[in-house]
Amino acid sequence: MPQIKVLPSDLRNKIAAGEVIERPASVVKELIENSIDADSRDIRVDVLYSGKRLIRISDDGTGMDREDALLCCERHATSKLSHEDDLFHITTMGFRGEALPSIASVSKITLVTGLRGVPSGISVEIHGGAVKEIKDFPAVGTTVEVRDLFFNTPARKKFLKAHSTELFHIIDTVTKEALSHWEIGFRLTSDKKEVVLLPPASGFRERIMQVYGEEFLEGLIGVSAEADGIAMQAYVSGGENFRNMKSHQLIFINRRPIKDRALSHAVYAAYEGVLPRDRHPVYFLFLDIDPDKIDINVHPTKQEVRFEDREHIYRLVRSSIAEAVKSDRAEYARQFSEMPESASVHERSGAYPAAYPEHLRSGASGVSESPGLPYRPSLPFLYLGDTFIALSGKGGLILIDHHAASERVLYEKFLQGIHLNAHRLLFPKQVHLSPREYRVILENLQILGNFGIEIDDFGPETIIVRTLPDVLKDADMQGVLSDVALCILEGIPPDKSFREAIAARIACHSSVRGRDILSPEEVSSLLADLEQTEHPDQCPHGRPTRIFLSLEDLKKMFKRK
Numbered sequence: 123m124p125q126i127k128v129l130p131s132d133l134r135n136k137i138a139a140g141e142v143i144e145r146p147a148s149v150v151k152e153l154i155e156n157s158i159d160a161d162s163r164d165i166r167v168d169v170l171y172s173g174k175r176l177i178r179i180s181d182d183g184t185g186m187d188r189e190d191a192l193l194c195c196e197r198h199a200t201s202k203l204s205h206e207d208d209l210f211h212i213t214t215m216g217f218r219g220e221a222l223p224s225i226a227s228v229s230k231i232t233l234v235t236g237l238r239g240v241p242s243g244i245s246v247e248i249h250g251g252a253v254k255e256i257k258d259f260p261a262v263g264t265t266v267e268v269r270d271l272f273f274n275t276p277a278r279k280k281f282l283k284a285h286s287t288e289l290f291h292i293i294d295t296v297t298k299e300a301l302s303h304w305e306i307g308f309r310l311t312s313d314k315k316e317v318v319l320l321p322p323a324s325g326f327r328e329r330i331m332q333v334y335g336e337e338f339l340e341g342l343i344g345v346s347a348e349a350d351g352i353a354m355q356a357y358v359s360g361g362e363n364f365r366n367m368k369s370h371q372l373i374f375i376n377r378r379p380i381k382d383r384a385l386s387h388a389v390y391a392a393y394e395g396v397l398p399r400d401r402h403p404v405y406f407l408f409l410d411i412d413p414d415k416i417d418i419n420v421h422p423t424k425q426e427v428r429f430e431d432r433e434h435i436y437r438l439v440r441s442s443i444a445e446a447v448k449s450d451r452a453e454y455a456r457q458f459s460e461m462p463e464s465a466s467v468h469e470r471s472g473a474y475p476a477a478y479p480e481h482l483r484s485g486a487s488g489v490s491e492s493p494g495l496p497y498r499p500s501l502p503f504l505y506l507g508d509t510f511i512a513l514s515g516k517g518g519l520i521l522i523d524h525h526a527a528s529e530r531v532l533y534e535k536f537l538q539g540i541h542l543n544a545h546r547l548l549f550p551k552q553v554h555l556s557p558r559e560y561r562v563i564l565e566n567l568q569i570l571g572n573f574g575i576e577i578d579d580f581g582p583e584t585i586i587v588r589t590l591p592d593v594l595k596d597a598d599m600q601g602v603l604s605d606v607a608l609c610i611l612e613g614i615p616p617d618k619s620f621r622e623a624i625a626a627r628i629a630c631h632s633s634v635r636g637r638d639i640l641s642p643e644e645v646s647s648l649l650a651d652l653e654q655t656e657h658p659d660q661c662p663h664g665r666p667t668r669i670f671l672s673l674e675d676l677k678k679m680f681k682r683k
């Protein structure tokens with residue numbers, strides 16, 4: 123008896139849906155992309171209960187006629203491809219004809235659509251892939267309502283995450299699509315409350331500003347480049363605007379958000395010699411590549427792209443960003459050389475613009491002296507480069523990484539909540555966050571409060587910082603809060619408690635950066651504080667804070683023993 127049978131179409135659709143529709147945010151992505159392809163100027167997304175109950179996408183696009191509306195939920199039904207050759211010249215977001223049948227097979231959908239300029243329309247209701255009702259319904263544009271996602275695939279439903287997590291994925295999806303389609307207005311509501319509102323923008327830059335705020339954009343430098351069928355427009359970290367986590371790193375190819383390790387590497391390579399260890403640049407790369415030179419048909423949700431000449435793109439990204447970074451730093455140096463002389467020595471965090479090139483700074487190496495200061499520490503110490511402090515003590519040589527050491531000190535202070543000296547700010551700071559960060563921060567106000575950071579909602583997407591511990595008074599609060607949000611979203615490492623993980627993130631921002639030279643008093647108090655900590659030998663991320671070479675060690679090294 124034959125063992126092989128061809129699967130019935132509803133089962134085939136469910137299997138295919140498994141690849142494309144993983145969670146509510148996948149439905150949002152596919153339906154938004156359909157609306158984009160339909161030449162919409164205004165796309166509205168409404169979700170109830172993080173999309174588990176309802177996802178509704180409405181657009182003002184071309185709409186469909188009756189025949190297309192009945193066909194669009196059939197597998198491999200698409201208006202975007204007709205010949206094999208088209209597959210290698212894709213100019214639309216969709217092309218596989220899979221999204222609607224996949225969604226329809228695992229939910230209850232109602233599609234209402236009508237052609238532009240025609241007074242009639244149609245409504246089609248499909249439950250679990252089976253057509254339930256078709257009726258005339260006057261409509262302009264298209265609205266797709268998806269209810270009870272995964273109602274007939276309980277195994278998939280079980281994998282859905284908590285309400286807030288699924289909502290964050292949806293916000294992220296809408297934000298990404300909106301970033302690369304700035305000419306379209308986007309609106310997202312969740313449980314009837316507005317979460318994202320983005321009117322049409324004039325370009326990539328304005329859209330980034332709408333999403334992240336003006337201050338954020340000021341920390342970025344614009345780069346554009348063009349060569350052999352590739353055009354790049356990018357906004358990347360300027361000055362010392364680096365993050366502790368890989369946040370806000372987005373690549374769009376032909377307006378599609380994609381992941382590509384090589385291109386990400388190209389950006390890091392552009393910062394060679396500039397980017398401190400364990401710090402990350404922010405980048406938004408927007409690449410337009412001749413569709414014949416890439417293959418998008420390599421991943422079911424089109425998150426990856428195959429390039430005809432990856433190396434060429436790599437080189438373009440790397441060299442153009444490297445050049446922009448170089449002139450940005452030269453500009454910093456110029457600004458600094460025009461500063462009055464008196465402002466230059468030993469005033470931490472005000473005196474050296476953080477990005478000021480090392481070789482132009484006085485006192486960046488050698489014995490740190492502070493002739494004008496009344497107090498001289500009893501311990502002589504040497505700065506080795508701009509991160510390490512060497513001093514003699516305990517019968518040997520102690521080498522200290524001042525950044526790691528101060529991270530340890532602050533981390534423990536944050537954890538204990540003491541000696542933080544939180545003050546109410548005379549001028550509260552307004553901070554604009556991305557919609558996703560904004561929600562995460564508002565959901566975790568209490569833990570931030572424990573660390574002396576008091577925040578109020580100032581909406582939309584804006585919070586106001588009212589109280590700060592002294593150590594954070596000069597910190598880039600958008601960077602701090604964005605790192606904290608990402609840390610919560612990515613999940614807490616198993617060896618840390620929630621409080622510990624957040625404290626480590628914040629401590630990292632407030633502690634001295636690799637490039638700030640400490641004054642002698644600061645060194646003395648750092649050493650004293652480090653002694654008081656519970657684990658003085660390691661920073662919260664597990665790197666050593668100090669290394670001790672005893673006389674015995676030195677003798678062995680010099681082969682005297």
Ligand code: ADP
Pocket residue numbers: 152156157160181183184185186194195199200201202215216217218219220221222223264
């Ligand atoms: P694909 O986008 O890969 O073509 P889909 O299953 O997502 O496949 O959609 C099938 C077809 O339905 C599309 O090719 C398009 O013709 C039509 N369609 C889907 N959504 C819309 C919309 N919002 N407006 C107009 N037409 C749409």
Ligand code: MG
Pocket residue numbers: 152155156215216217219221222
């Ligand atoms: Mg589609």
